[in-house]
Amino acid sequence: MYHDLNLFIGGEWRAASGKATRNVTDPATEEALGTIAMATEDDVDAALAAAQSGFATWRRFGTWDRAALLRKTADLIRERVETIATLMSLETGKPIAEARGETNAAADQFEWYAEETKRIYGQIIEGRTGESRMSVIYQPVGVVAAFSAWNFPALLPARKIAAALGAGCSIIIKPAGEAPASCAALVAACHDAGIPAGAVNFLTGNSSMIAERLIRSPIVRKVSVTGSVPVGKEILRLAADGVKKVSMELGGHGPVVIFDDVDAEAVARTCAATKFRNCGQVCISPTRFYVHESQYEAFAGAFAEVAKGLKLGRGLDDGVQMGPMANRRGLTTIEEMVSDAVGLGASVLAGGARPKSMNAGYFFEPTVLGQVPDEALVMREEPFGPIAPITTFRDYDEVMERANALPFGLAGYVFSNNLSLATRASEDLEVGMVGVNEMLLATAEAPFGGIKESGMGREGGSLGVMDYLNPKYVRTRIEPIGRQS
Known part of the structure; x- marks a missing residue:
């Protein structure tokens, strides 16, 4: 072939x-x-x-x-x-x-x-x-x-x-x-x-x-x-x-802001499905999850559950949901990001290593990190791989400042059932594309x-x-x- x-x-x-x-x-x-x-x-x-x-x-x-x-x-x-x-x-x-x-x-x-x-x-x-x-x-x-x-x-x-x-x-x-x-x-x-x-x-x-x-x-x-x-x-x-x-x-380094008026578990499942698409190697991938502190436990738990249930393997094999990373240098970078985050106090909620059952290929487990500090490498540099760092926020101004703090501005995401809040947040995020209660942005008829x-x-x-x-x-x-x- x-x-x-x-x-x-x-x-x-x-x-x-x-x-x-x-x-x-x-x-x-x-x-x-x-x-x-x-x-x-x-x-x-x-x-x-x-x-x-x-x-x-x-x-x-x-x-x-x-x-x-x-x-x-x-x-x-x-x-x-x-x-x-x-x-x-x-x-x-x-x-x-x-x-x-x-x-x-x-x-x-x-x-x-x-x-x-x-x-x-x-x-x-x-x-x-x-x-x-x-x-x-x-x-x-x-x-x-x-x-x-x-x-x-x-x-x-x-x-x-x-x-x-x-x-x-x-x-x-x-x-x-x-x-x-x-x-x-x-x-x-x-x-x-x-x-x-x-x-x-x-x-x-x-x-x-x-x-x-x-x-x-x-x-x-x-x-x-x-x-x-x-x-x-x-x-x-x-x-x-x-x-x-x-x-x-x-x-990019796509911020995702999850407010306190949503079904956190449902949102987590939506986010996780998108996060691990193409092994996380997507320029508009959701890569920094800011969850209102009242929703953290439900969101993080559901996200980790999805990650643990994904089937890894060769892309042509039946039932495979996530393949390998594209090259060894990307694999090494993800390993360094996990180690750095854990060293700064983050917890590993799912994954965190190369799968022991695979002796060849650039595979890395779908990884979810909890309570990741903003100074961690994974929060500052684009994690082009299957790694999802989750942190919490308390109020609107705080999370917008943190979400806009990086020099990147490709895509961002907002989850809220409050029309006024969602509209305001979509306008305040400093990015070229925003998904509101939606993560699939790319389509031929829209500017990317x-x-x-x-x-x-x-x-x-x-x-x-x-x-x-x-x-x-x-x-x-x-x-x-x-x-x-």
Whole structure:
């Protein structure tokens, strides 16, 4: 099923010019699944030339023609959902049901932008005088360099590829080396749907070299990245030299505020189901649980009960609810966070270690920590894994100050049956997205993104296409200048 991956440049799959490859590892077994091609500088330059040529072609397609090809891409992805989901489960370890859901969500992105490309509206501005006409039109920004993360290896590239193509741009996509096959399957669907050569290109290999060469090229006019805050800052510095248009969705540390007027056990079960999805490796994962002191015991007890009942294992196995973490470095970080929190007085309510029954793979038990102090590492740095730190609060102003204390601002959550309180809290949380009595935020029709160090720009929704367009103001004098002979 899993096979070695080549580069896709100018409408063709090809080996890297240097012939070098690197293994892709199954996180459930730590065994090699296949290889990726290691692009050279010459390969990157070839992708740039192909994207430049592809842009010249693709931008001249009519909006309805672009829409038809994007819709065809969505259809092909849905037809291939089992194949793509299996590849995804193998390379990420996520349960097959989650992989199917993500693959369908990736198809939704192409369907959404198939419609949105028809609705890139300009503006007419009333002139001050009768002989003046003013308008604003939107034009594709040009060649896009896009970088996506491994935790959602189909959805994240789909948001970038579909929006760029919908706007009339061409794109060079660089997926994460840990999970490239899901993205390659999307690229294949674009090609098979009839999107012209050069409009979509796919590079794998050394991330630093590829990013620097792409972003420093004058051919690239837009950069999109999903990744960590440090990676985002470095890419932003590179893009600044060429004054590139940039959008980025970076890390978060999602606060969850549970007020005293809810069914704490029911809320805990909802939170736990979301917390351990994709092994907690979700940028908008709920990661800091602030529970009103009167509800702490009920909430923490129910949360721990859910965690203890989850079945761990290989994502393709029957009944598995949580797979392994994606790599060893993440596993080590989670272990350090648990040790630090316990050392500062937190209690382990569930999990807290690698499962003793598993001798291979990057598995970690679903972990719940109680009464975690704010100075603990897990409360200050994004815990990208299956760890849920719970603490208490007493009054509104106190919890809002604590929830907003970090430099991150991606997503936050509020649980309250008091409409006034829930509305106030949703407005006071310093984040780009808020769930009120709800935790499933990501959907094709809504804008996805953060504020502060969690990024800039939006993906998805009607706003998503705007990051791939340049507005152009046109003023026309309709009266002739001078006298015609």
